[in-house]
Amino acid sequence: MKTITVTVNGAVYEETVSERMLLVDFLREQLALTGTHVGCTYEGVCGACTICLDGEAVKSCLMLAVQADGHSITTVEGLAGDKLTPLQQAFIENHGLQCGFCTSGILMNMSEFLEKNPNPSDDDIRHGLIGNLCRCTGYVHIVKAVRAAAAVGR
Ligand code: FES
Ligand code: FES
Structure with missing residues (x-):
């Protein structure tokens, strides 16, 4: 297990995760941000799990949660402010x-x-x-x- 610090949609999280946990599972299961979807059983094909990591669109099923340590993530929940984009x-x-x-x-x-x-x-x-x-x-x-x-x- 490893403790990571990530900023997600502007909030800072310090969380302990398995070194094997995928970033998409971390977002969905540990942070309950279920707007990020899994459509192709983690093969990197469908794009349903796409998030922005430090401003770059990435497929979160192709990354480990520990690789996000120290980085800033935006999920679909973080797109809209007071109103939709x-x-x-x-x-x-x-x-x-x-x-x-x-x-x-x-x-x-x-x-x-x-x-x-x-x-x-x-x-x-x-x-x-x-x-x-x-x-x-x-x-x-x-x-x-x-x-x-x-x-x-x-
Ligand atoms: S779940 Fe399909 S690309 Fe990530
Ligand atoms: S898969 Fe149904 S709207 Fe795109």
Whole structure:
């Protein structure tokens, strides 16, 4: 067991974890932040577990919790303040989700994407979504939502 200190959504946590615990399990099971999902049994394929680590979108099933020691994490629970972000609002207004299982990971990935690409083309958006699988939407409305968010400045 090892004690780690991580900042998650602005709050500092000092927690004792197994060296083998995955970051996604730490977030979901130890911190009860269940907005981060597991869609592909920890294979790094689906992107449902995407979070931001020090501002970079990463798949939290591909990291150990101990690797987050000393780092700052944002999960989907930390995106909105008093109101939804323009990206979250755009997903609602453009029907960017159906079942919603993929949505938290896509929001985290596209939040980072729009930070780096404030004026993306549809091809840029589709390329940015390569690491996120959605079984419901066919992606058309997801791309539309990201485009709409870019238009209003994330
Ligand atoms: S659960 Fe991490 S990529 Fe699927
Ligand atoms: S909205 Fe259902 S998996 Fe994407």
